[in-house]
Amino acid sequence: MNVFLAAVSAHALVLALALLVALAAPPGRGRNLLAGGACLLLAGSGTVAGWVALTGAQGRISVPTPLAGLDLTLVPTPLGGLFTLVAGGVGVVCALYAIGYVQGASASRTSWSAFAVFIAGMMVVPLAADVVTFLVAWEVMAIGSTVLVFTEHQARASVRPAGLWYAVMTHLSFLLLAAGLGVLAAASSSTSFADIAAARSSGGLVSIGFVLAVLGFATKAGAVPLHVWLPRAHPEAPSHVSALMSAAMVKMGIYGILLLTRLLPSGPGWWALVVLGLGLPSALYGILQASVTSDLKRLLAYSTTENVGLILIAIAVAMLTPTRPGIAATALLAALLLTISHAAFKTALFLSAGSVLHGTGERDLDRMGGLALRMPVTTGVLAVGCLGAAALPVTSGFVAEWTLLQALIHADAHTDRLTTAVLPLVMGVVALTAGLALLTFTKAFGIASLARPRSPGAATAHEASPSMRVAMVVASLGVLAIGLLPGQLIRVLTTILPPGTARATGSGGLALPGADAALDPTAIIAFAVALTLPMVLTAYRLARRAPRQRSPLGWGCGGVRTSSRMQYTATSYAEPLTRVFADALAPTRDVTVTHVEESRHALQSMAYQQQLVDVVESRGYVRVVLLLDRVGDWGRTVQNGNIHRYLAFSFAALVVVLIGVLQ
């Protein structure tokens, strides 16, 4: 019995079980536990299938359909196996988290069954072996996530437009893929990926197919300018769903682009520029919007766009340096590491954001504060997540960006003119993105968890339930594990990368022969601990002689009142940046001043209101929507109910056919 076959059939059985349990179990804690457990099992079986595929299992599963010659086939590949593994891992953590988190609408039968379908969809997409299966699995993932985005439609009015944007953009992604992959299948006259890869076809048609497919995958990955659904859908979906979407579903877009580079290895040079053209703006624009928004989940959504941008840059560098295999392999490794590390820390961040929302009822950073005292575990996870997202030492983000930097630095000028011009620019953008990410996550962690609570909700925050805490801690341990021992991860990835790309050094460190660089995080940690020990000892000795004293009033140049309104909020924290990047963000500010009736000079009140809208959406997409509405209105005037006009249509059609057929 082929191992892969066993894993996938087990996965299918568990899906049926999960759906049955979701529909049959009694509402309340009973259903949450049972359905959550079933989804946990589902994601677990997916992880097993991913692991089996990653470690090079063979096998082929094909399900017949009523149409001749159109079977749905699944074949394990190492690359697909990795992405199933990542999605499965994130699925396990999110299912565990959901058991404690869901209540009300997100604990309904439809939500649980949609959650199971969503996980199952993501497990199958990387294993699909031909165009039709890939598209069907893609839509299974789409329907699962669309239903989940709408769960809280009764609570907030903003859920419906967000869900609509999400559904339409997901369908745009599906149609772009259908076009792109269809053209590729036509160019190599077969729908199976193996044949497309073997055909090595090239020419104008293949380029069109490639660009369409890349745009389709970029829409799902949330790359600028196709990212508008991401900052709308993620804040509205329940946190465990937005964690799964951000950490796992977005990666299916990345898997697609990597698949394309494997199906069409010898593409022309400008293909890499297309991917780079999507990557650079995504990284910069994504982190810029993240740094100025004050809604925590919207911040995390935009940071996903930024990380997708970095991954696309890594893939583009891999495509730009075919003449230097060492560098191309390092860049590919960087892309994989960025994907895995983003999956880990974004899950931790979204789950902690959900726990904060669960505890304080607040989503806006301006109304949080002082959570470190009230929600220690969540703050700890948020700290680790923010460290990972800001790519600071000892976290998975650091290892991933380090690999990307090594690839960029060592791809020196010997390649062609194209890379010479592009590489310094890419280096500058990656560095600026890293800098802004620093500010963003300092703001996110600092404003949310330090100093005094800025709203009654934050003041009465309570810690999350046990299952949520376990899930969050597991996610943050993932971030730290990859950060500390990247060597173990490299051993797993060897089946995907070309031989000799990276070696795991003794103490879990990482060596890149291609770029002759080595990183040993455990050594850095050891030295840091060795340094801090004497300092802590002296601090402890000093503390015994001069104990700390508490006073109700801070210094603040002698005038501070203890009200929490005196503290900086997330909006004010990002105000200098908004001013520096004003033309890219186009903030709309208005100050309304109400004077006292008696005299013009005395102010009664002054209100400052700043509105930051997504420029891509307000300038690009809104115009398209208005155009479509005008087309709709024009269409309605044509169909105005006058029978003579209808008869004229038929008559004109008759005459046109008569003359057309004349010939």
Add this chain to the structure above:
Amino acid sequence: MSTTLAGSLAVAVQVLAITLAAPLIVGVNRQVRARLEGRAGAGVFQPWRDLRKLMRKNPITADGVILASTLSVALAAASGLLVALLPLATNLTAPGLRGDLFVVVSVLLLGSVLIALIGLDAGSAFGGMGSSRHMMVSALVEPTVLVAIYALSIPVGASTLSTILAARMSEPASIVSPVSALALVALLVAVIAETGRLPVDNPSTHLELTMIHEAMVLEASGRDLGWIELASWMRMTALLGLVANLAAPWGIAEEFTAPALAVGIVAVVVKIAMLAAVIGVVEIFLAKLRLFRVPELMAGSFVLGFLAVTASYLTVTP
């Protein structure tokens, strides 16, 4: 003596030396400025006295402040780690601690984040204002630092600082090449911005609206303030030492012997002191830039770094 043990001991010695030397460097800088301003000045060893006083005083923290003590100690540790990673007194490195470009910049930024968090945790308007401005400046500084060191690494072909220094010592001509000159100027501007010297931030001011570094440490007191001051002095010394060594790499200890190490330490302290004195003199003539002109300065230094990179591409013979 295995190289790893030698390397680690050398680095430990370097950290100890720089920890002791840092207050001295700041003392020199302040003394030079005092003399030029016609004041007697508090003497070169005043910072050591301040430090001793602060370490013995009771720290006072307002209600609602959560992580003040742990963050200040962590900040000191981060600065220590930064000093360990940079080739200041000795070029030897412990195996895991090769001063790789990105690792150095990340540890530098870790320090920035920690001090920003201290500012936020203070819970007062000034702490938030200082922290927000500091993070904006360090966000704009990071591209310049990365691109500048990247430009220096291209002629050498490796991105670890110790190899760059060894290469520059072997052929001094490369030090005055256009690539190195442009990169060094860009790096110097970036270091000045990062350590909060004029024209980006005035270290000696307490005027609410202009201070960046001082605003963050406003609420700190007693030994918390002590750790923070020590950390920022060590950071400034380390960064100035990096610039000094890149400009004049001679005297750095190549192998692990007592005399070489002593020479290395003395050489680096003298070089940093001279650089601190020069900065002191220059600061007299500079006024603080308006905050929203700082991005233009940063953009300028980034372009310098960018030119250095493209220049290095052109001169490299294929």
Add this chain to the structure above:
Amino acid sequence: MAVIPWIALIIPAALAGISLTLPKASVVRHTPLIAAAALLGCGLLLVVRQPDGLTAAGGLLRIDALTAYLLLTVGAVAVVATGGATTTSANGRFSALMCLFLASMTLAVLADNLGVLWVAIEATTITTAFLVAHGGGRHGLEAAWKYVVLGSVGVAIAFLGIVLVFAATGEDPTLSWAALTTRAHLTDSARIGLALAVLGLATKAGLAPMHSWLPDAHSQAPAQVSGLMSGVLLSVAFVGILRLKTISDHALGVPLMRTMLSVVGLLSLAVAAALVLTQRNYKRLLAYSSIEHMGILAIGAAIGGPLATGAVLLHILGHGLAKAGLFVVAGRTLSATGTHAIADVHGLLVRRPSLGRPWLLGITALLGFPPFGLILTEIAIFVAGYQRGFTVVTSLALLLLLIVFAGLSRHVLAMTLTRPGTPEDEMGVDPASGGQRLVVLGAFIAVAMLPLLAWPLSSAVQAAVAALGGMP
């Protein structure tokens, strides 16, 4: 085997007679359902027995795998439409006309002679005229008038086409489809004849530019009538077009029908896209969705080849079931809320789950989401389109489908999801009985089972495609 088609014809006709004469209202109310069940039975029997081109009634009728498959479709959709809808004022005349309507559709399906096909299609127009006007008041009359005038004129064009095809058969004149498909050479008048015949049948198939009657007729007719018309009458006329395409591809080569069907298909999608965006009446929304799906079928037929044609046939069954179920639910929503306007209906999913859930389920099927079968057929048509060189046509179709998706989902979400903060106006109760709700749910489950029923369906679909001459 030969007797089954006669049963399929005679039972509905006989039931029509019974429902006119029999006074007992309870029986008369259900005669259309009985007729539909009989058709479904005959269809199933024929599909299982796999007939291979048997002619009856002196060459006028024909039973092959295609007719068997179509009879099954007509029966299934009819059961859903008549079983699911609440027959409020079902008097004898209404049931009789419904049974006659079913009988004429069966005749159209079984017809081998093109003349008989024309007479049957015209009979469907006549029988449904008064059904559309039934209980609709002023709007019903207006819809009926437009339906009959436009429908008859369109079908008259088809008759002109058939006459010219008959003239083109030269020495031994024949109108039998089986004979015509074997004719290698037809005189030049066949070009004009076939083009006009297809244009005429396109009217009854609801394809643009001859579609104008469809929104009015389908939105005014009672639920089961519009369900039947939208679900299967359009498809029966479309299969007529498929039969004519087989003759044309065989005798005149492929380009004529390819260009014509592609143009008509894209036009239909464009009309549907333009009018779904800011639509205000949810029954007209369903009507335009029918035009859109007919556009997809036309493009699938233009692409040709065994894969696309199999997908078209499967799509007919899937779309028919889903659309019939949806029109029935729309009828119940109308009687519950008393308004056609989309803007006045909101929060169906929460306030009337028995209406909201099937409504959302059916629309998800139409939008092309798994687990429903339409996703598979649409992907098959797109992939076949690209593989057979229809790159531009398929890409344009994909773009228009995106606009239709946006329009349809915007309106349906507005109806089903709650608008927090808007005042709760009172809403009537859902009139359907348990059995009727089950029939509708059964229809959607059947559409969901389509891609999984590989074993029984694939042989039936492939045999039907072979019966169509494999569509070069």
Add this chain to the structure above:
Amino acid sequence: MTPITAQVLATAAGALLLTAVLLLWRRSISGGVALLGLQGLALAGLAVATTPDGELELYALAALLALGKGVVIPFLVLRTAATVGDAGQARAMVNPTVGMLLAAAFTTIAFLVARPLVTASTRPTAAAIPVGLAVVLIGFLVLTSRTHALSQIVGFVMVDNGIGATALLSTGGLPAIIELGVLFDVVLVVLVLLVLTRRIRDSFTSIDVHELRELRD
């Protein structure tokens, strides 16, 4: 083709085209219906002319055609016109002169289109096919331009007469069952339209089809 049948053929075809043009020109309902009757009889004449002599049941078919199209349909329309009342002037969307020009244009189109039909057909009567097509197109024009319900019915019957004529001329008549089926269908459609006209008259108080505009998007 004996000279007599050729003569009958020519007169019948001429009568068909003439009645069509006159119908387009005259606007009164009663006049129109009379012309429609005439056209039915001309069609019957055409049927007689095109059948090879000696085919008895074809003659019966021609008689049935004459009865149906010439007598029954006009009678029904007139009866409804009486009950409906204001049978007077029906407003036309297109003024007569433009109508005439359009009729001429459509006749030329009919001749252009029919050219391949005439050359391809071996039948002697093929030369007259364009007349049938012309009547179809003019019938369509009447249908599209008249706003009166009854005149729309007249237009529809004209289209049908044109198609019948084309059938007779190009193929010498369809098989008997089909011919009967078609005739039966046309009569039924006219009946349905007349019933609907009477109902519209009751609820809309006028049978001006141009007012039927409430069903719009």
